[in-house]
Amino acid sequence: MNILVLGGTGQLGQCLGKVASQRNITSITFADEIVGNILDIDVLEKLFIAEKPAFVINCAAYTAVDKAEDEVELSRKINRDGAENIAKLCVKYKATLLHISTDFIFEGNVPTLLNEESPAEPISVYGLTKLEGEKAITDVLDQYYIVRTAWLYSEFANNFMKTMIKLGTDRDSLGIxxxxxxxxxxxxxxxxxxLDIIASDKKAYGIYHYSNEGAVSWYDFAKAIFEIGNITVAVKPLKTSEYPTKATRPAFSVMDKTKIKTTFGIDVPYWRDSLKVAISAL
Structure with a gap:
């Protein structure tokens, strides 16, 4: 059962490569944005024909949250139209799609756990176009898993953890x-x-939430990075109003993972335990 990963050279694509290698999964192909151009359905179809995927994991996305406020059409092309192109080819070639979405589809103005049925009310262009991508998929495809995630980091590519380690090493103080x-x-x-969802062979299609367990602010996340990484730097807590950004972020976007845990028997690690593993790997 061949697996095709679109956006295969990005952060999550590299993480999938690491886990696939650990599990000795060889029937997996990682396509970059040229070979797997999700905006060019003809190019994409050639890839489907060549690889004959049973499963497609879409990691390709426009994720520059602030730039999206100025690049609305580009964000929409990638996050909505690209997702729709993939879904149409999954229908045509009878492939199951695993699509990555985000907690940014929520307004996040109430401190309660967000489940898959919570109202989606995005407050940024990024969140809106990701939600439009979800709808584009569900409108044309039945065999899909949309997995919403949050605050993604790893030893690969650029992310908050690696930025904090660099800034914490270079500076005496930071405001977070x-x-x-x-x-x-x-x-x-x-x-x-x-990969557990694929291996389960269950056909429990739908929307799922996945992040690590627990809840934390960006400030506390940064403090933990410095503590675990043995980096000495003064950290000052900031209010959102003190650090204005083009895009508005959810104030509270902690997701309920009950559905994915019970459906697939997935054990979700605590965020701090995983952070230790990531810093060790880095």
């Missing part, structure tokens, strides 16, 4: 947002969960 709360997700854990 303390009034936005969510859950960091170690990309290797998410990759393992995606």
């Amino acid at each position: 947002i303390a009034d936005q709360v969510g859950t960091p997700t170690y990309g290797v854990d998410l990759a393992g969960a995606l």
Whole structure:
């Protein structure tokens, strides 16, 4: 059963490569944005014909949250139209799609766990276009798993953990947002969960939430990175109003993982335990 990973050279794609190697999964192909151009359905179809995937994991996305406010059409092309192209080819070639979405589809103005049925009310262009991508998939495809995740980091590519390690090493003090709360997700854990869904051979299609367990602010996440990484730097908590950004972020976006745990028997690690593993790997 061949697996095709689109956006295969990005952060999550590299995490999938690591886990696939650990599990001796060889029937997996990682396509970059040229070979697996999700905006060019003809190019994409050639890839489907060549690889004959039973499963497609879509890691390709426009994820520059602030830039998306100025690049609305590009964000929409990648996050909505690209997702729709993939879904149409999955229908045509009878492949099951695993699509990565985000906690940014939620407004996040109430401190309660968000489940798969919670109202989706995005407050940024990024969140809106990701939600449009979800709808594009569900409108044309039946065999899909949409997996919403949050605060992704790993030893690969650029992410908050690696940025904090660099800044913490270079500077004496940092100010970090303390009034936005969510859950960091170690990309290797998410990759393992995606491959677990495929290995389960269950056809429990639908929308699922996956992040690590627990809840933390960006400030506390940064403090933990410095503590575990043995980095000495003064950290000041900031209010969102003190650090304005083009895109508005959810104030509280902690997701309920009950559905994915009970459906697939997936064990979700605590965020701090996974952070230790990631820093060790880095």
